[in-house]
Amino acid sequence: MGFLVLSAFATLAILSPALGAQVSSTPAQTFTGIGGSGAWWPYDLYNFPDSVRQNVSNLLFSDSGLGLTSYRWNVGAGGVNVSNPVRAPQTFYTGPGTYNWNADAQGVYFLRQAAQHGVPGLTMFANSAPAPLTKDKTSCNSQFVTGSGNAYGTFLADVLQHFINEGIPLNYVSPMNEPDSGFGPSPCGQEGMYVPASQRAEVINGLWNALSSRGLQGRVGILADESNSLSSARNEYATWLPQVVDKVAFLVHHTYDFPSDATYASYISFVKSNYPNLTTRMSEICCSLGNADGTGRGWSGGYDPTITNGLMWTTMLYQSFLVAGEPHYDFWTLLSSGIGCSPLSNSNCVTTANSNGWNDGVIYYDPDYASNGNHALYLTKHFWTFKHFGNFIKPGSQRRPITGTGANNFTLAVSSQNNYFIISTNPTNSASTLPLTFPETVCATAGVRTSASEDFASIAKATNSGGTFQLPLAPMSITTYTFKKGSC
Numbered sequence: 001m002g003f004l005v006l007s008a009f010a011t012l013a014i015l016s017p018a019l020g021a022q023v024s025s026t027p028a029q030t031f032t033g034i035g036g037s038g039a040w041w042p043y044d045l046y047n048f049p050d051s052v053r054q055n056v057s058n059l060l061f062s063d064s065g066l067g068l069t070s071y072r073w074n075v076g077a078g079g080v081n082v083s084n085p086v087r088a089p090q091t092f093y094t095g096p097g098t099y100n101w102n103a104d105a106q107g108v109y110f111l112r113q114a115a116q117h118g119v120p121g122l123t124m125f126a127n128s129a130p131a132p133l134t135k136d137k138t139s140c141n142s143q144f145v146t147g148s149g150n151a152y153g154t155f156l157a158d159v160l161q162h163f164i165n166e167g168i169p170l171n172y173v174s175p176m177n178e179p180d181s182g183f184g185p186s187p188c189g190q191e192g193m194y195v196p197a198s199q200r201a202e203v204i205n206g207l208w209n210a211l212s213s214r215g216l217q218g219r220v221g222i223l224a225d226e227s228n229s230l231s232s233a234r235n236e237y238a239t240w241l242p243q244v245v246d247k248v249a250f251l252v253h254h255t256y257d258f259p260s261d262a263t264y265a266s267y268i269s270f271v272k273s274n275y276p277n278l279t280t281r282m283s284e285i286c287c288s289l290g291n292a293d294g295t296g297r298g299w300s301g302g303y304d305p306t307i308t309n310g311l312m313w314t315t316m317l318y319q320s321f322l323v324a325g326e327p328h329y330d331f332w333t334l335l336s337s338g339i340g341c342s343p344l345s346n347s348n349c350v351t352t353a354n355s356n357g358w359n360d361g362v363i364y365y366d367p368d369y370a371s372n373g374n375h376a377l378y379l380t381k382h383f384w385t386f387k388h389f390g391n392f393i394k395p396g397s398q399r400r401p402i403t404g405t406g407a408n409n410f411t412l413a414v415s416s417q418n419n420y421f422i423i424s425t426n427p428t429n430s431a432s433t434l435p436l437t438f439p440e441t442v443c444a445t446a447g448v449r450t451s452a453s454e455d456f457a458s459i460a461k462a463t464n465s466g467g468t469f470q471l472p473l474a475p476m477s478i479t480t481y482t483f484k485k486g487s488c
């Protein structure tokens with residue numbers, strides 16, 4: 001009997017060619033958003049001509065651009081003791097229960113743009129409490145004051161209520177971004193408030209109470225604790241999280257430790273076993289060089305606008321989605337002036353890597369715009385590779401695992417109501433083809449590719465040979481193939 005079964009399998013294997021990889025019929029996670037933060041570029045971009053500001057909004061929030069579905073607005077703390085004016089957003093706070101709603105016109109402008117474009121995930125996040133509420137009355141190099149949880153929560157909830165009443169459907173609030181540091185010494189490079197783990201439950205309780213008393217508690221979810229790295233997040237949860245575990249909507253973390261797959265997977269299983277009701281989200285990252293396949297990545301300065309860096313960032317997204325199974329990914333500042341060179345004096349500089357700039361944006365602008373009047377926007381390859389995720393991973397769509405020969409951690413299957421999107425990076429210098437089958441009848445409809453020479457360029461759709469689709473993957477590229485559910 002055993003012999004017969006074996007020989008039947010052997011015959012099958014000889015008669016049918018390798019099926020290649022298979023898209024599973026069982027969904028993995030449901031996606032909630034792809035986005036980034038409105039810090040600190042709004043201060044500069046607000047000074048640009050309105051046509052350019054509109055262009056920025058379209059490039060970020062409409063599908064002709066990135067199609068982001070998450071936007072993180074930075075509510076200012078007044079910038080007290082912050083030396084860089086671009087990183088010193090004004091605060092609405094003028095005293096207990098009193099506000100200047102004309103403050104931070106820059107940040108509010110782009111928040112309104114995100115809302116007008118229908119971005120579904122709108123977060124208000126704070127790097128610090130308003131200066132008067134902190135220990136040293138500054139917006140950095142200071143600390144949260146024990147006993148001020150209700151006052152700080154009142155401020156945050158009043159601001160949320162004001163903008164919700166205006167019609168901006170803010171649905172998340174994050175009261176402490178990277179609470180392990182006050183970002184001193186003073187004068188500081190940015191706002192920041194040290195909130196030791198032992199104080200975090202008070203921050204969340206104060207905010208929860210203030211939201212509840214305004215009827216906003218079911219409407220605005222609390223995100224915490226925005227730890228800079230997975231290791232500090234994990235080490236500190238026991239100190240604060242059990243006290244407020246029912247008050248946190250999503251456990252959000254940054255990945256500035258650029259974790260290995262094993263470290264990331266271990267963090268996820270730690271959360272699953274200790275806090276089974278909570279889902280984690282990746283909410284901030286920037287600033288890495290490295291290779292297209294993700295090796296060599298790590299926090300550093302340096303500007304690399306090329307396909308190498310664009311593909312390197314795709315490996316970070318795949319890691320969060322495939323290895324960690326997370327539903328959400330936010331990049332950090334979206335726009336940056338950290339080009340590290342002067343585009344008007346050297347026209348090649350925006351497309352060439354240099355060590356003076358930073359990979360902290362996907363759209364760049366001239367740091368000297370105020371004096372030279374250059375209001376051009378420069379899109380890096382990271383913009384175009386990020387567009388594959390922003391355009392094709394919408395909230396409510398689900399990941400489908402891919403198994404079998406050719407499956408890898410650089411290929412993502414997204415199932416929406418009517419389509420499958422296969423997003424795949426080929427970080428090598430050789431062309432390859434992924435053979436792929438689906439758990440239901442599908443019709444190949446389109447393909448788009450970003451490579452050294454292409455920016456989201458239309459390419460031929462996948463071809464069907466006997467039910468197995470062939471997906472060509474050009475060297476050093478990211479490609480998305482679209483398949484309509486049902487027959488052609």
Ligand SMILES: *[C@@H]1O[C@H](CO)[C@@H](O)[C@H](O)[C@H]1NC(C)=O
Nearest residue numbers: 081136138140141142185186
């Ligand atoms: C803020 O800046 C002032 C003026 O330089 C300085 O005296 C003070 O120590 C700073 N405060 C903090 C908390 O660093």
Ligand SMILES: *[C@@H]1O[C@H](CO)[C@@H](O)[C@H](O)[C@H]1NC(C)=O
Nearest residue numbers: 245246273274275276277278
């Ligand atoms: C998870 O949430 C459910 C429903 O709110 C609750 O009954 C349960 O105790 C929670 N489990 C843990 C481990 O917190």
Ligand SMILES: *[C@@H]1O[C@H](CO)[C@@H](O)[C@H](O)[C@H]1NC(C)=O
Nearest residue numbers: 051055056059376377378379
């Ligand atoms: C928006 O900016 C991009 C990038 O610089 C440019 O290619 C495009 O033409 C601009 N669109 C408009 C409508 O100004």
Ligand SMILES: *[C@@H]1O[C@H](CO)[C@@H](O)[C@H](O)[C@H]1NC(C)=O
Nearest residue numbers: 261262265322323407408409
């Ligand atoms: C993806 O990465 C994880 C962790 O490194 C590994 O266990 C898994 O086998 C990889 N999946 C594929 C399809 O290569």
